[in-house]
Amino acid sequence: MNLNLEANIVDPDGFYDELLEAHQHLDKAESDAFNARLILVLCNHIGDREVLAEALAAAAQRDA
Amino acid sequence: MVDVRYDIAFKLYPYKKVPAQDRPAERHPVVIVGGGPIGMATALDLGRKGTSVLVLDDHEGVGQGSRAICFAKRTLEIADRLGAGHAMLDKGVVWNVGKVFHGEKRVFEFNLQPQAGHQFPAFINLQQPYFEKFLVDEIRVAQAEGAPIEIRGQNLVTAMSDHGDHVALDIDTPDGAYQLEADWLIACDGARSPLRDMMGLSFDGRVFEDNFLIADVKMKAAFPTERWFWFEPPFKNSGQSALLHKQPDDVWRIDFQLGWDIDRKAELDPEKIRSRVDAMLGEGAEYELEWTSIYTFQCRRMQKFRHGSVLFAGDSAHQVSPFGARGANSGVQDADNLAWKLDLVIKGLAPESLLDSYSEERAHGADENILNSTRATDFLTPKSETSQIFRNAVLDLAGEHAFARPLVNSGRLSVPCVYDDMPLNGTDSLDGPEITRVGASCVDAPLDQGFLLNHLSGQFTVIAINTQAPDLQDVDGVALSLVSLDTKQHDPSGALQQRYLGEETQAVYLIRPDQHVAARWPSAEEADVRAAVLKAIGRGA
Structure with a gap:
């Protein structure tokens, strides 16, 4: 299985809105903690170590 | 003079003058320096195989202090092969339940159900002095059966010179100095190994900037036989983490992680220690302080564990953080690996190069232990703001969600390493487990x-x-x-x-x-x- 870097989110605008909404009433420390929990939840859902490694590499490429 | 550096828990090998002290240097096939658990296990194994071995220790018995308290199944199996396993199991505390707390909150609880069909449990808690005493007791049994093992207490090695095919040692005793020679020298002289320094060998690795206060308290309390571990404990002045763990004789091990910038002397003041322990156990808890100590630690190893006719085993060769009980346990595996090889070499049945495989296999084990204990340390003491955020995110999720619990790392308990792809390995043509x-x-x-x-x-x-x-x-x-x-x-x-x-x-x-x-x-x-x-x-x- 490979990391999917094609558009895969149904209703992208709605999702983005929901993501920002989740942070709306959080201060910086709470937002950081929220993000960390979210990352862990999503990583666990993926599970596959190769895909996770590819995701970490993709996130590290800032200008890509 | 031989300085007394620590108090003795069991005086097992009192100094006794031997005729060799008045004679020219006598040659021994094997001399082991350091009568700790690794030195004694190696001596017992070699002696039981009929190879003559002399142990030199600068004290007259086993030092006080619980130190290594967690002995793993593999260690007990090795001790059992040497004859001492059941004495350890009988005295030790077997525990299965662990609880993890984050602040006031109990995050989760685990039960390490003993795996059926094993003679020994996954681990026992036992004060190190008992572990050493049971090995020495077994050496006395072996000696009575004719095993050529000699222990000389209060014999301090002050100098060594390497002559290629043997080494010469200068030894100090209460009756003055004498010399002896050894075909093979095994350095089991601990993390600060004087022999390693005498040979000018390096010991590189990572120092962790933290101090841990250990207090052994004796109490008749109703705490269950469980391992309790706190991240960011809620009781006053308890530092970043704390551990409560039971040992035999109604003794409890308490660890407090104090951070780096501390006044060691002030922290070791019994009044101050009591105030921390009171805060943890609750007002009115009745206990005695048995032993206290502050330690920092390093994760490092020697590049090679064999240098000609000198072999390093245990903490002298490698040091790990205490999380996961990988210090004494891995040292006993060194002894297990080394004794049979050295025995065959001395009997002329195997080439000296076999001893290089000792270094290669056990360095592989040390790397695995260092990796595991470094990971535990990084979880316990996050080194950056972001790692702290992730650590606490794991703990926050672990209460509610099972998936996060395997990420919680307060030490992965020692399991023996597998010598995958090593030069001594033969055919594996079975499609087996x-x-x-x-x-x-x-x-x-x-x-x-x-x-x-x-x-x-x-x-x-x-x-x-x-x-x-x-x-x-x-x-x-x-x-x-x-x-x-x-x-x-x-x-x-x-x-x-x-x-x-x-x-x-x-x-x-x-x-x-x-x-x-x-x-x-x-x-x-x-x-x-x-x-x-x-x-x-x-x-x-």
Whole structure:
């Protein structure tokens, strides 16, 4: 299985809105903690170590 | 003069003048410097094989302080092969339940159910002085049976010189100095190894900037026999983490992680320690402080554990953080690995190069231990703001969600390393279980009478399961024993089938003296066994 870097989110605008909404009433420390929990939840859902490694590499490429 | 650096818990080898002190330097086949758990285990193993060994210790017995308290199954199995395992098990505390707290909140609880079909539990808690005493008790039994082991207490090595084929030692005693020589020298003289310094050898690695306060308290409290671990404990002045763990004799080990910038002397003031312990146990708890200590730690190892005729074992060769109980446990595996090899070399049955495999295999083990204990340390003491955020995110999720619990790391308990892809390994042509692959240490299994490991008593052994194996008494002088098992008759629980055959119907295993698998086949001819034994003693093609 490979990391999917094609558009895969149904209703992208709605999702983005929901993501920002989740942070709306959080201060910086709470937002950081929220993000960390979210990352862990999503990583666990993926599970596959190769895909996770590819995701970490993709996130590290800032200008890509 | 021989300085007394610490108090003695058990005076097991009082100083006694020996005639050698008035004679020119006498040559010994093996001298072990340091009578701690690793030195004594090595001496016992060598002596039981009939190889003459002299242990020099600068004290007259076992030092006080619980120190290493958690002894793993593999260590107990090795101790059992040496004759001391059951004394340890009888005295030790067996525990299964662990609770993890984050602040006031109990995050989760785990129960390490003992795996069925093993003679020894996953680990026991036992004060290190008892562990050492049981080894020395067994040395006394072995001596009475004729094992050539000698222990000299209050014999301090002050200088060593390496002459290539032997070393010369200067030794100080209460009656003055004397000298002796050794064909082989084993340095079991601890993390600060004076011998390593005398030889100018480096010991590089990572220092962790943290201080841990240990307090052993004796109390008749109603705490259950469980391991309680706090991240960011809620009680006053308790530092970043704390641990409460039971030992024998109503003694509890309490660890407080104090951080880096502390006044050691002030922190060791009994009043101050009592105020921390009071805060943890609750007002009115009645206890005595048995032993206290502050430590910092390092994760590092020597590049090579063999330097000519000098071999390093235990903390002198490698040091890890205490999380995961990988210090004494890995040192005992060093002893297990080294003794049979050195014995064969001294008896002229194996080339000296076999000892390089000791260094290679145990350095591999040390790397695994350092990796695991470094990871635990990084979880316990996050080194950046972001790592702290992730650590606490894991703890926040672990209460509600099972998926996050395996990420919580307060130390992964020591399991023996597998010598994968190492030069002594022979054929693995059996499509058998992973856990008993070539390089792994044998997994125990109950038989109709006793346990499998009881049949693997320190020499090369062929195990034939549901098949015939060539009945070789020896291979070029290296003794070989044969254990023939039939699962229909000897395996009432099915564990032998599951652990050694898997889907296969028959197998032949060659087991090394340290109970690691040297080779395995569906069936084997004499030439196969012979080739595998030669490979395992460093004479392979």
